[in-house]
Amino acid sequence: MNPLYIQIKKRITESLVGGLWHPGHSIPSEIELAQSYNVSQGTVRKAIDELAAEKILIRRQGKGTFVASHNEEHNQLRFLRLTSSLGDKEKLDNKLITFEKEKASNGLAKILGINNASTVVSIKRVLTFNEKPLILDLIKVPAASFRGLTPEKVIEKKGSMYRMYETDFGIQMLHAKEKIRAVTASAEAAELLGVSLDSPILSVERTSFTYDNKAIEWRLGLCLTENHHYATELE
Amino acid sequence: MNPLYIQIKKRITESLVGGLWHPGHSIPSEIELAQSYNVSQGTVRKAIDELAAEKILIRRQGKGTFVASHNEEHNQLRFLRLTSSLGDKEKLDNKLITFEKEKASNGLAKILGINNASTVVSIKRVLTFNEKPLILDLIKVPAASFRGLTPEKVIEKKGSMYRMYETDFGIQMLHAKEKIRAVTASAEAAELLGVSLDSPILSVERTSFTYDNKAIEWRLGLCLTENHHYATELE
DNA sequence: GAGTGGTCTAGACCACGGC
DNA sequence: CCGTGGTCTAGACCACTCA
CATH class of the missing domain: 1.10.10.10 (Winged helix-like DNA-binding domain superfamily/Winged helix DNA-binding domain)
Known part of the structure; x- marks a missing residue:
């Protein structure tokens, strides 16, 4: 016992x-x-x-x-580890590129713990800091858990996806796992982030979990790290 | 009180x-x-x-x-977050490139908490997994804390720097902070890692600490992430 | 002052490891 | 069997918040 x-x-x-x-x-x-x-x-x-x-x-x-709630201002960026290497305060903004529903691939379904070919919402957006594009995010969540999720909501919430999950859908992000790689900019990433083709890009693949380690979101973030870095601590 | x-x-x-x-x-x-x-x-x-x-x-x-001791086998790689994306077991090896003593720059002295222009030991090495180069490490430690550190010791210990710090110098690594960026391979990195110039490289800058948050080592790791990824967890 | 979490104590019993 | 850390209890007192 x-x-x-x-x-x-x-x-x-x-x-x-x-x-x-x-x-x-x-x-x-x-x-x-x-x-x-x-x-x-x-x-x-x-x-x-x-x-x-x-x-x-x-x-x-x-x-x-x-x-615990992630509604407070200082908790907004709890999961955003990318910080300015110069230490300046920055204005965060959010530009929605696409918003679609699609069938989950087998791999994605497995990660999210849903049935094969279940419907997922797929969101593509660009986060800008001080008006300059910094991160291209591709986000996928199970449609079943987020009924009523619309492009308008994403735009309205100005980038605080996790805050929206909590307030509008009662789903709290508690922790996440990430896999980080260095890659080169694809044609799309280069265009949306405003860099040349094959520029170095930090690829951050994240799976987020709520209570009881239930996966709730998968996302891929492509980050420019010329003036920023991803900060982490080992213990 | x-x-x-x-x-x-x-x-x-x-x-x-x-x-x-x-x-x-x-x-x-x-x-x-x-x-x-x-x-x-x-x-x-x-x-x-x-x-x-x-x-x-x-x-x-x-x-x-x-x-706590980091001598045990399973603790060897406690601070090595780079893992194979395929999940295979790999043979780690260590190739020393250069071993020099030099004066610390102002920035480095500040990070390590030592006097400006104090002597530091500067080590360059390549870590290989299954005989293939994977990480180019540049390591700098205060010479005063590591009297008796020699190239032979680095080679002999086969890559377990932290284990050597503990057993030979009584200095234990307890935690570390890292800054991660995506960069392109310099001429030197390209040659030592066996990739083409301007390949994407994961740059991991680490400062390590012992008891009472005393900094003891600074290192820059340049990692290939084609078949590996840096794994981390957010909480 | 009443109610909350934070600290400290003392003692009982359990679970594990090794002689 | 004994000594170790692990759990659980009961009660005292402190520090903080708010009415």
């Missing part, structure tokens, strides 16, 4: 997945949870500690424990 | 830095530490919990708590 605090953690996660508690709002206090689960406060505390470490919950002394 | 467990954590870290306990060996049991620090076992436990989360200590139920 699993340790008690792991079971409590699971039950809390289930309440989160089930939508019992909502992002940005508080969950019951440790004492209340301890009573309703019939365990000691210390056990609830340990369960919440882990969820807080995973950034799924946020503790605030004196106020309570809250469901 | 800091919480007690933070103070205990600091005292444990000091013992590690001071070399009182050695990598791979066990530290005193929680009960002994609690007695010698005059705190409860729970407080020591919380301090060790954090150090274990940072992979500085390793707990083993029934055996004790050990100082």
Whole structure:
């Protein structure tokens, strides 16, 4: 049998997945949870500690424990690791290129955990910083999970896809895996990013996950790294 | 005043830095530490919990708590994020190109936290996988911290620089920051890696740190990513 | 002042490793 | 069997937030 605090953690996660508690709002206090689960406060505390470490919950002394939300300004770019090498502040913008529905390839279906040839929404866009194109994104999400996703919504949200997923579809991005390569610009990428053919491009392939490691989005980002770099930390 | 467990954590870290306990060996049991620090076992436990989360200590139920070591086989490549896209097992090898001592530039001195124009050891090498060149590394470390570092040592250790730092110089790599870019192959890189001029190359600039965030090594890795990718996780 | 999370303690019992 | 870390509990007190 699993340790008690792991079971409590699971039950809390289930309440989160089930939508019992909502992002940005508080969950019951440790004492209340301890009573309703019939365990000691210390056990609830340990369960919440882990969820807080995973950034799924946020503790605030004196106020309570809250469901993490990515709506706040400073969280907008939580998953955007590309930063200016000069350290200047930049104005982010979003230009939609295409918005289509299509059948998922076998590989994509496997990654997203959906049936072969299920419908996916395919979005192509260019992110600009200070009016200059920097990233060409190709994004694919299961249509079934995002009914009502329209080109207008993508444009309206100005590039904050993950924020839109949360507010409009109740789907939260919790973590992601990336594969990074150096490639040369294709004809399309060269044109959309405004560089010459065969310029070096940083290719970032990302699969994003929500609760319980359920894949929810696949995307390929092609980034210019002349004045920017991808920052990461090894531990 | 800091919480007690933070103070205990600091005292444990000091013992590690001071070399009182050695990598791979066990530290005193929680009960002994609690007695010698005059705190409860729970407080020591919380301090060790954090150090274990940072992979500085390793707990083993029934055996004790050990100082993390990177000598084990499976830890060899802890900081090598480049993996084969095909998933095959590969034979790693190491070819030393140049080994020189030089004066640190101002930028490098600042990164490494040493005086301007201090002497650094500069190493250039090529890492091969299955006999094929894959990474061109340029490594710079403060000469003062690595007295006795010779070309022979680099060759002998077959690419495990961090292992050598630990066993031969008592310096442990704990974490690192990286900046990643896509660039084109210089004439030198093209020749050493066996690709054509202007091929796309993944540039990985790394600064590595030991205890207390002290920088200890700077390196630039130029990687071929035709059949490999750099893997990372966002959380 | 009431309620929240944060720290600290003391003690009980469990699970694992090695003698 | 003993000693280790791992879990769980109960209770005390502190620090912070807000009415």
